[in-house]
Amino acid sequence: MYVRIFAAVWLLVCAFLAVVAWGFQAPFSYDPVGPRAYPLLLLFLMATAAAWLLYKPGDAGNRPISWPLARKVTLCVLALAAYALLFEPLGFVLSTALVGFSLGLLFNGRPIPSLVSGVLMGVLLYGLFDYLLDVPLPLGVFGLLEN
DSSP states (O other): OHHHHHHHHHHHHHHHHHHHHHTOOOSSOOSTTOTTHHHHHHHHHHHHHHHHHHHOOSSGGGSOOOHHHHHHHHHHHHHHHHHHHHHHHHOHHHHHHHHHHHHHHHTTOOHHHHHHHHHHHHHHHHHIIIIISOOOOOOGGGGGGTO
16 A cells, blocks of 8 residues: 555656656757756656556555665665765766765675775766766866866
């Protein structure tokens, strides 16, 4: 029952956010599809998953909530919210490395491999977006190294 209630609420949230995202307009054209394609795609995928949870057959939707998993999901959402808040002040590389490291630890990763994968993710994704795809990303604290 809890899963179906969550799915219904999440489906409503996705619908509301889709209405908000539909109005995204860029003051200049830097992307052929515009700024609304990515959030609408993510919202479509989340809404599809919520609809599947809402209408799936059987008693799988009536299982009790796994509280350790609910705690991990809550911590994951908090880590992603911190990522969104620290994205510009710290820059893409550092904030991505921190969230990669923290999520690695959250899902039972060992500290050294989590740190290495977080740093590699930040650096390699920055290179991919900035140099190959020409998507400007904030440097944050590494902006001092640019000049």
